[in-house]
Each structure stands twice: as C-alpha cells, then as structure tokens.
Amino acid sequence: MAAQLTPYIESKDARAQAEFYMHALGGEVRFLMTHGQVPGVPEAMKDKVMHMAIGIAGENALFLSDEFVPTEGKGGRGSLTLSLTFPSEAAAREAYANLGEGGRDVYPFELQPWGGHYGEVEDKFGIYWKITKQ
Structure with missing residues (x-):
C-alpha cells in the first residue's frame, strides 16, 4: 500500500506560522482558502x-488551518514532531x-556516532523538528 x-x-495563527516556516526553510504558499469564501460563515x-x-x-508540503477550538482543549492530543533530512x-x-x-534547543545539532549530523529544536509554536544531515 503506497500513500x-x-x-x-491546526494553529492559533496559521498565517504567522506559515510565514515563519517559509522564512526559516524557504518556500511559498501554494493554496489559501478562508472561511469567508464559504456562504453563511459568521463575520x-x-x-x-x-x-x-x-x-x-524544496518539494515538501505542509498544510495548516486556524483552529476552531483551542488545541489545548482537545484532550489527549499528542505533540507533533517533524523530521527534515538535508543533503548538506x-x-x-x-x-x-x-x-x-x-x-528552544532540545538537542544540539552535532556530529553523531553514526557519522551524520543531527539535532532537535522546538519552534516558537511548540512544534518539534528533527534536523538531520546524512
């Protein structure tokens, strides 16, 4: 099975979070739809x-939306970690x-025993990133 x-x-401010990631990693908005594009939405x-x-x-995709209810109130929701591997x-x-x-730095970006570089960082939105150079 391939997928x-x-x-x-789901973000408190999807636009700000997207701008941060595009600035940090390079990128562009590919698609944006607001609730205002749907009839009958409250002002x-x-x-x-x-x-x-x-x-x-590069060619990686990330989807975002503004949250409907605070994510802290979704009980049992786990944290999210994203992993990026770079050629250099x-x-x-x-x-x-x-x-x-x-x-904040979670694990310093350093040369690892397996020969690659690796580090972990938590961004200002609370998302954990595993950064690797193989």
Whole structure:
C-alpha cells in the first residue's frame, strides 16, 4: 500500500506560522482558502484560514488551518514532531538555527556516532523538528 503523508497543523495563527516556516526553510504558499469564501460563515470567522498548503524546504508540503477550538482543549492530543533530512551540513545548520528563533534547543545539532549530523529544536509554536544531515 503506497500513500503520501502530509503533516496538517491546526494553529492559533496559521498565517504567522506559515510565514515563519517559509522564512526559516524557504518556500511559498501554494493554496489559501478562508472561511469567508464559504456562504453563511459568521463575520468573526471570515478572515480565518480554512485550509492553507505551503511548500517548504524544496518539494515538501505542509498544510495548516486556524483552529476552531483551542488545541489545548482537545484532550489527549499528542505533540507533533517533524523530521527534515538535508543533503548538506550547512543547509541543515541553517534550518536548525532558523527554526530555533524564538523557540528552544532540545538537542544540539552535532556530529553523531553514526557519522551524520543531527539535532532537535522546538519552534516558537511548540512544534518539534528533527534536523538531520546524512
């Protein structure tokens, strides 16, 4: 069975989070639809993101939307970790540093016993990133 996995993040501010990722990793908005594009939506929801697709770090896709209810109130919801593997150490270090702006280092980006470079960072939105250079 073959399938494509695309991470989907429900955000407090999908536009700001998407801008952060596109700045940190390079990318562009591929699609954006607001609730205001659907008839009968309450005025307070019209500017909220219903669905946004962005391309980041080459050909990778990430989907985002503004949350309907606070994600903290969804009981039992686990954390999200995204993994990026880069062809060069310089690109991996840059992504690690960019994603860490306003967040925190979880595991320093260093040469590992298996011969590759690896590090973990939590971004300012609470998303964990595993950065690897093989």
